[in-house]
Amino acid sequence: MSEFGLRIVALLPRLRGLARTLARSRDAADDLVQATCEKALRNSDGWTPGTRLDAWLFRIMRNHWIDTVRRGRPEVQVDDEAVAHELPVEDGVRRIEARLTLAAVRTLVDALPDDQRTVLMLVCVEDLSYRDAAEMLELPIGTVMSRLSRARAALVAAMDSDDRATRLGGEE
Incomplete structure (x- = not known):
């Protein structure tokens, strides 16, 4: 895997966090992260080395989410109780x-x-x-x-x- 790809992989938890904020469901968030990564890898020449990769990926994600909402794709709400099980107690x-x-x-x-x-x-x-x-x-x-x-x-x-x-x- 390329260095660029490895940097994206390292940002996956943060991408997923933002995606869950935007999409409000686990499944839709996973789809959003996948679409973001695909777009980033296809358009890697659009990122300027030396700038913040996370901000560039967040912008891709936000724009994709806006496009998705505008197209009126149905959003499936999923109970997100699994997150509570991940808390250290x-x-x-x-x-x-x-x-x-x-x-x-x-x-x-x-x-x-x-x-x-x-x-x-x-x-x-x-x-x-x-x-x-x-x-x-x-x-x-x-x-x-x-x-x-x-x-x-x-x-x-x-x-x-x-x-x-x-x-x-x-x-x-």
Whole structure:
């Protein structure tokens, strides 16, 4: 396998993470990663050595996803409970708490508007800089910062709301 191919293989976990954010189902995410890798390998001359390969692949993935959504392909939702089984846990109580926390966070993130969710995942999960995320999304850097700020504020507000509801429910 070429060095370029090996670099793509090394990025597969990150590609899959972004794909799951965009597609919201395991099967659709796997298809998206595969399509991204195929396009990248076919068009390897489009990548400029010395630039961020991850950002280039993320842009390919995002553009392919947009094309897929525009074509109106049906999206199959798959229960993603398998992710919870991958969490390292020490006992049953911690395992249950981890599953509940993961489900709650996923629900909150999934409720964000697509533009905010995508920026949140690129900057906070994929660790792209604001500039790299802005270039990938073809947006001004201020727009990326604004969307990220709104996403974070919405998550904090939702978590505060959930905490208050839990405390009130527990006091009764």
